[in-house]
Amino acid sequence: MSLNQPITNFEQLNVWIIGASSGIGKACASWFAGQGANLILSARRLENLEELKHSIQLKSTNQHIHSVALDVTSSEQVGQALSQVQSIWNKVDIVLFVSGIYTPVRADDFDMDVTSKMIDTNLMGPMRIVxxxxxxxxxxxxxxxxxxxxxxxxxxxxxxxxxGPTKAALLNFAESLYYDLKPKGINVHIICPGFVETPATAINDFQMPALISADQAAIEIGAGLQRGDFEIHFPKKFSYFLKFLRILPYPIYFWLLKTFVKI
Ligand SMILES: NC(=O)c1ccc[n+]([C@@H]2O[C@H](COP(=O)([O-])OP(=O)(O)OC[C@H]3O[C@@H](n4cnc5c(N)ncnc54)[C@H](OP(=O)(O)O)[C@@H]3O)[C@@H](O)[C@H]2O)c1
Structure with a gap:
């Protein structure tokens, strides 16, 4: 059963992608363009967006792509970017929020500046946009x-x-949002990727299980939107394994982590 309205045709839909300058967001931009959507590409690095805008393959000649720079940690910039989006389009069909930063943190290097920045980008960022x-x-x-x-x-x-906590909170946020917005005709999706090969994961010094390319991630995201999924998670063998881990009793969960995760 679809929890959201399936999207059967992306042609001429207006899609605002926030975090389109690299990795998964960039791959999504190419995927949506290939499906015939109109795009507004956002992130901080305008030069990357402009380069992408000029290199992207469109499906038809009546599509258009714009770039609008913004920093999702600034409410002022989010407001200005939205005004620009609204001056280009009179409706937005899909707001895809991809922006995020990952800095590995353990208890013995728990730094509050790093913490604030990650929460501000990964959690407050999507909240500001929404x-x-x-x-x-x-x-x-x-x-x-x-x-x-x-x-x-x-x-x-x-x-x-x-x-982890920024993404756990985002999942919880999306669940509440879905509950409130479904009766208003607005669809909410939470996308939970496993390891994806991007500049963000290039810093990882361990072998990433079930690693997929950014293009594969974009295909999974597109397919999830086509099906109308609330949660779009992939690759399935890894995401289902982690879903299974979380329902285990804590003694077993922590034993498995200690025994099998060597990072
Ligand atoms: N790669 C993975 O294995 C993986 C797995 C699960 C989830 N994810 C999530 O997927 C998303 C994309 O990650 P990625 O791997 O594709 O990383 P990435 O290549 O580093 O891309 C991150 C994107 O976020 C944008 N961004 C960062 N800070 C921003 C800010 N303050 N304002 C606006 N945009 C900002 C970046 O653009 P600018 O720097 O130009 O602003 C860039 O477009 C993130 O939310 C990440 O947590 C990734």
């Missing part, structure tokens, strides 16, 4: 909010002392 777009989405009475979380939000993992 709060900003909410009045216009409610007014139009349709649309999709899709937020990129992580399987790291399912349960506490090593090196994830701060990143």
């Amino acid at each position: 709060s900003a777009v909410m009045p216009s989405l409610l007014k139009q009475g349709f649309g999709h909010i899709a937020l990129v979380g992580s399987v790291a939000g399912y349960s506490g993992l090593p090196k994830s002392l701060v990143y």
Whole structure:
């Protein structure tokens, strides 16, 4: 059963991708363009967005792509970016929030500056965007909010002392949002990828299980939107394994982590 309205055709849909300058967001931009959507690409690095805008393959000649720079940690910049988006489009069909940062943190290097920055980007960032777009989405009475979380939000993992909680909170946020917005005709999706090969994971000094490419991640995200999934999680063998871990009793959970996770 689909919890959201399946999207059967992306042609001429207006898709605002926040975090499009690299990795998963960039791959999603190419995927949506290939499906015939109009795009607004956002992130801080305008030069990357401009380069992507000019290199992207469109499906048809009547599509358009714009770039609008913003820093999701600034409410002022989010407001200005939204005004720009609204001056280009009179409706937004999909808001895809991909922006995020990952810094490995363990208990013995628990730094509050790093912590604040990660919470501000990964949790407050999507909240700022959702709060900003909410009045216009409610007014139009349709649309999709899709937020990129992580399987790291399912349960506490090593090196994830701060990143994990930001993604766990985002999952919880999306659940509440779905409950409130479903009756208003607005669809909410939480996207939980496993390991994806991007600049963010290039810093990992361990072998990442079930690693997939950013292009594969974009295909999974697109397919989840087409099905109307609330939670879009992948790759399945890894995400289902982590879902199973989180329902185990804590003594077994912590024993498994200690025995098998060597990072
Ligand atoms: N790669 C993985 O294995 C993996 C797994 C699960 C979940 N995820 C999640 O997937 C998302 C994308 O990650 P990725 O791996 O593709 O990383 P990435 O290549 O480093 O891309 C991160 C994106 O976030 C943007 N961003 C960061 N801070 C921002 C800010 N303050 N304002 C606006 N945009 C900002 C970056 O753009 P600018 O620097 O230009 O601003 C960039 O476009 C993140 O939310 C991440 O947590 C990744």
